[in-house]
Amino acid sequence: MYRVAITGVGIVSCLGNDRETVASALYEGRSGIVSDPERIELGFASSLTGAIDFSPKKYLTRKQRKTMPDFAVQAYAAVADALEHASLAPEELRNDMTGLVFGCDSSGLTAVEQVDLLRERGETCLIGSGHVFRAMTSTVTLNLNSILGTQGACWTISSACASGGNAVGQAADLIALGRQERVICGAAQELNWQSVCSFDGLGAFATNDDPTKASRPFDSQRNGLVPSGGAAAIVLERYDLAVERGAHILGEVCGYGFSSDGEALSVPSSTGLSRAMSMALRNADVQPSDIDYINAHATSTPLGDAAEGQNILRVFGDTTPPVASLKSMTGHELWMTGASQVVYSVLMAEREFLAPNINFGEPDDALKTLNVLQQTKETRVHNILCNSAGFGGTNASLVLRFS
Structure with a gap:
């Protein structure tokens, strides 16, 4: 089994579109x-949302964007930033040992747009060819593959809000098993009202007069999640080859665990996520006491946060490491969240907080007894556990190691 190095990260989120801006927001609790x-x-019950200031025209040509929804362009921007961070040239990607694995579970807006165009124009031939590729769940990987020229793995993981975590975990497995030498992985989530209107109808979204105080993970007064989105990208490489080419090693993916509840469609169980966490810890060959920080999934819903808290206590006992859900700042980034947690963890470890x-x-x-971290803590970080979970009782956990 090969070690798996993290050599680059990129991010487009409501906290910012570059590493420094996002790191500052995390440090300041903004x-x-x-x-x-x-x-x-x-007719929404809640007006709250993450907000991204992003111009697709800045990154790709009109022809390239024709087949890409905004979140796929955001994924490209995050990937370009991650590749620059990893000091990788375009020609180093064009081989069958470099792959793409991204998490994504829908492309809702395009489906609405193409139906509207048909009704407006009266002929399917007037819809335009770009919508075929924009509407596919795999729109990120199929577009990035053609732009970057990668020739290895190229697929999308679709597992609700665990999609990003499973994408990073599977990418790491491909490298650990020697199937790929490098994988560009991550996840993306569209940020528009069309994709979440039915979610709002379930009464799942938070309400608060102050938007910045609406997302309240683990707090007794939490009353729902805040939808958000963007894109997160991570460059993973076989550790020995990354060292050989002189790459700066940001950290390692040293443990991956997954599970499914096997119970309810939308109510998380008290044991499912704990099994994923335990698998990740075993895979990383670490003990619960070795974990410095739990980057929690908690979305600010009454049932979800309670279930994750119970699962954490099941694994760690009453003395837990610091626990925080960064969704208190970002809102719930849905399909993207498991990957963005990895990016946020790398940024924190780099800057020692x-x-x-x-x-x-x-x-x-x-x-x-859950040790919820309420203030920024300046410290050197060694091991971070990231949790993600989704509808259908799907769970993913990752252990990240930093020297």
């Missing part, structure tokens, strides 16, 4: 959540 008045006009779980006041009675 929220990227805003109120969108259009959502109220449309742990970001807080903002908007936390009082815990639930059942979670009082």
Whole structure:
């Protein structure tokens, strides 16, 4: 089994579109959540959302963008940043030992747009060819593959809000098993009202007069999640080959665990995520006491946060390492979240701090022993555990190691 090095990361999120801006937001505990008045006009119960200032025209030509929804262009921007961070030239990617694995579970807006065009124009031939590729769940990997020229693995992981975590984990496995020498991995999530309107109808979204205080993971007053999105990218390489080419090693993916609840469609179990965490710890050959920080999935929903807290306590006991859900700042980045956690963890480890779980006041009675980090902590980081979980009871956990 080969070691798996992290050599580059890139990010487009409501916290910023570059590593320095995002790292500063994490350190300062700065929220990227805003109120969108259009959502109220449309009949949403909640106007809250993450907000991204992003211009697709800055990154790709009009012809290239024709087959790409905005979130795929954001994925390209994150990948380009990660490749620059890894000091990799384009020609180093064009071989069958370099692959692409991304997490994505929908491309909703394009499906709406193509139906609207048909109704408006009256002929399918007037819809345009680009929508075929924009509407596919695999739109990120198929477009990036043609732009970058990679010739190895090229597929999309679709597992709800665990998609990003599973994409990074599977990419690491491909390298550890010697199937690939390098994998560009990550995840993306579209940020528009069309993709989340039915979610709002379930009453799942937070309501708060102050958008920056709406996402309250683990807090007893939490009342729902805040939808968000963007794209996160990570360059993984076989460790020995990365060292050989003189790459700067940012960290390692040393453990990956997964599980499914096998129970309810939308209510997480009290054991599923703990099995994924335990598998990741075994895979990394570390003990719970070796973990410095748990980058939690907690989305600020009453049932979800309680279940994750119970699962953490099941693995770590009443004395846990610092725990924080960065969704308190970013909102729930849905399919992207498992990958963005890896990027955020790398940024924290590079700069030697742990970001807080903002908007936390009082815990639930059942979670009082959970060590929720309420303020930024300056410290050297060695091992971080990242959790992600999704509808259908799908779970993913990653152990990241930093020297």
